[in-house]
Amino acid sequence: xxxxxxxxxxxxxxxxxxxxxxxxxxxxxxxxxxxxxxxxxxxxxxxxxxxxxxxxxxxxxxxxxxxxxxxxxxxxxxxxxxxxxxxxxxxxxxxxxxxxxxxxxxxxxxxxxxxxxxxxxxxxxxxxxxxxxxxxxxxxxxxxxxxxxxxxxxxxxxxxxxxxxxxxxxxxxxxxxxxxxxxxxxxxxxxxxxxxxxxxxxxxxxxxxxxxxxxxxxxxxxxxxxxxxxxxxxxxx
Amino acid sequence: xxxxxxxxxxxxxxxxxxxxxxxxxxxxxxxxxxxxxxxxxxxxxxxxxxxxxxxxxxxxxxxxxxxxxxxxxxxxxxxxxxxxxxxxxxxxxxxxxxxxxxxxxxxxxxxxxxxxxxxxxxxxxxxxxxxxxxxxxxxxxxxxxxxxxxxxxxxxxxxxxxxxxxxxxxxxxxxxxxxxxxxxxxxxxxxxxxxxxxxxxxxxxxxxxxxxxxxxxxxxxxxxxxxxxxxxxxxxxxxxxxxxxxxxxxxxxxxxxxxxxxxxxxxxxxxxxxxxxxxxxxxxxxxxxxxx
Ligand SMILES: Nc1ncnc2c1ncn2[C@@H]1O[C@H](COP(=O)(O)OP(=O)(O)OP(=O)(O)O)[C@@H](O)[C@H]1O
Ligand SMILES: [Mg+2]
Numbered sequence: 158x159x160x161x162x163x164x165x166x167x168x169x170x171x172x173x174x175x176x177x178x179x180x181x182x183x184x185x186x187x188x189x190x191x192x193x194x195x196x197x198x199x200x201x202x203x204x205x206x207x208x209x210x211x212x213x214x215x216x217x218x219x220x221x222x223x224x225x226x227x228x229x230x231x232x233x234x235x236x237x238x239x240x241x242x243x244x245x246x247x248x249x250x251x252x253x254x255x256x257x258x259x260x261x262x263x264x265x266x267x268x269x270x271x272x273x274x275x276x277x278x279x280x281x282x283x284x285x286x287x288x289x290x291x292x293x294x295x296x297x298x299x300x301x302x303x304x305x306x307x308x309x310x311x312x313x314x315x316x317x318x319x320x321x322x323x324x325x326x327x328x329x330x331x332x333x334x335x336x337x338x339x340x341x342x343x344x345x346x347x348x349x350x351x352x353x354x355x356x357x358x359x360x361x362x363x364x365x366x367x368x369x370x371x372x373x374x375x376x377x378x379x380x381x382x383x384x385x386x387x388x389x390x391x392x393x394x
Numbered sequence: 395x396x397x398x399x400x401x402x403x404x405x406x407x408x409x410x411x412x413x414x415x416x417x418x419x420x421x422x423x424x425x426x427x428x429x430x431x432x433x434x435x436x437x438x439x440x441x442x443x444x445x446x447x448x449x450x451x452x453x454x455x456x457x458x459x460x461x462x463x464x465x466x467x468x469x470x471x472x473x474x475x476x477x478x479x480x481x482x483x484x485x486x487x488x489x490x491x492x493x494x495x496x497x498x499x500x501x502x503x504x505x506x507x508x509x510x511x512x513x514x515x516x517x518x519x520x521x522x523x524x525x526x527x528x529x530x531x532x533x534x535x536x537x538x539x540x541x542x543x544x545x546x547x548x549x550x551x552x553x554x555x556x557x558x559x560x561x562x563x564x565x566x567x568x569x570x571x572x573x574x575x576x577x578x579x580x581x582x583x584x585x586x587x588x589x590x591x592x593x594x595x596x597x598x599x600x601x602x603x604x605x606x607x608x609x610x611x612x613x614x615x616x617x618x619x620x621x622x623x624x625x626x627x628x629x630x631x632x633x634x635x636x637x638x639x640x641x642x643x644x645x646x647x648x649x650x651x652x653x654x655x656x657x658x659x660x661x662x663x664x665x666x667x668x669x670x671x672x673x674x675x676x677x678x679x680x681x682x683x684x685x686x
Contacts, residue, residue, distance in 0.1 A: 211570055229580075230573030239574070246571040248564045258557075259564050263576030310576055 160221025263310025405642020420629020436595030465595025627677020
């Protein structure tokens with residue numbers, strides 16, 4: 158019941174600015190790909206292009222039989238795709254519980270929503286914050302809520318944009334544990350964009366490195382580990 | 395006492411108009427100049443249904459609600475045809491678009507109902523005034539105040555306690571994220587617009603008996619309603635209520651005690667509030683700073 162993500166010859170544009178140039182990427186069902194690249198390489202743009210959100214694209218983005226480029230944002234969500242944006246975008250005027258309940262709209266009869274209880278079981282920290290307003294959360298709490306909120310709709314494809322960004326090392330570790338638990342308890346296909354390659358590669362089966370809107374490395378996590386040249390040239394190590 | 399009653403009644407009518415305006419502005423970020431046009435349509439539709447005659451109060455209330463709902467239907471059609479195209483356009487274009495719709499609504503009303511004033515009678519049981527503390531207060535005022543209180547309470551419950559309210563709040567803050575989470579943003583827009591226009595129609599239908607109806611009433615409350623939206627804070631229903639009542643009362647006090655200043659009450663209140671709180675009474679700074 159789970160599907161491969163296949164991106165072919167993807168170009169992306171913000172107005173007249175051409176940002177991605179013919180990106181190809183395949184993420185087999187149930188696996189995790191770390192998407193690496195330095196500042197401005199195009200990681201966020203690639204994730205947005207996959208979710209067909211706030212960017213113009215050409216080329217093809219297929220998730221199983223579904224052409225994601227043809228779908229409105231809420232239909233992308235109902236196709237089982239969730240993007241957790243880099244700025245988290247918690248609704249500040251809603252409580253933690255309301256943020257979670259809003260996301261049940263992404264569920265469908267064959268992918269029923271996760272209950273708030275189930276979410277609290279997966280993210281115990283949120284249990285104590287359940288009535289708190291979004292604006293009163295710390296950065297780490299917001300990140301956990303953003304991932305939890307994406308899980309409410311029971312997605313099969315999770316696009317995580319720099320979940321470790323701006324968090325203290327101890328919190329980064331917590332976020333990593335949460336992602337690992339989700340990988341083991343759900344059949345999830347994950348694209349994990351990161352500048353923190355150590356964090357991302359530890360969670361991934363495969364690695365894709367982009368630079369200036371082009372794929373410059375694509376291979377298994379083991380192959381990436383052997384590629385000192387790629388790491389030095391395209392990433393801040 | 396009469397000053398208080400008049401002020402409250404005026405304030406409530408302004409609130410009914412302003413609440414729909416602030417909803418549409420807060421959720422869709424569209425400044426809807428045509429809002430007053432829907433106020434006028436509501437007044438005329440109620441007049442058509444009631445035939446201008448005094449009716450038993452329950453008939454009056456029922457038909458006023460039907461007229462408001464019919465106004466909302468006109469609103470929904472214009473959302474589909476016009477507003478949906480405006481959300482993505484620059485503000486200037488969308489201002490012109492809604493202004494054009496105002497002119498169309500006014501022109502349409504002139505074709506149908508003409509330029510000659512028509513009047514709507516009050517419900518038969520509410521024609522007389524009654525006496526409070528030695529002053530004559532029109533009974534009809536009570537109906538308007540009650541409608542305003544019910545509307546304010548209803549909106550509060552709708553926004554804070556229902557799933558639709560949750561979606562509305564989310565879309566108002568971040569439509570992109572709401573969409574990513576599976577919320578059908580276009581549907582929320584359409585429903586919010588219909589609700590906002592229902593309130594404009596309700597304001598018009600209830601104001602009918604207090605007005606001499608000509609198509610120009612489209613602009614009667616709209617200036618004050620805009621002021622109330624600014625004073626109360628964009629998108630804030632509570633802020634609109636407070637600001638509308640304050641404006642109604644100030645109007646009414648100045649009209650009796652300092653008539654020469656009465657025409658300026660709007661500006662006095664607006665200046666006083668905005669100097670202290672540029673984002674309005676209950677507005678959040680954040681919303682004002684955004685791409686409004
Ligand atoms: N809204 C926009 N309009 C125009 N150009 C943009 C916009 N957003 C991003 N860009 C440009 O697109 C390129 C790719 O940006 P993107 O945000 O995808 O990079 P990134 O890899 O996510 O970077 P970071 O690590 O800083 O998050 C950059 O050159 C950036 O300046
Ligand atoms: Mg980015």
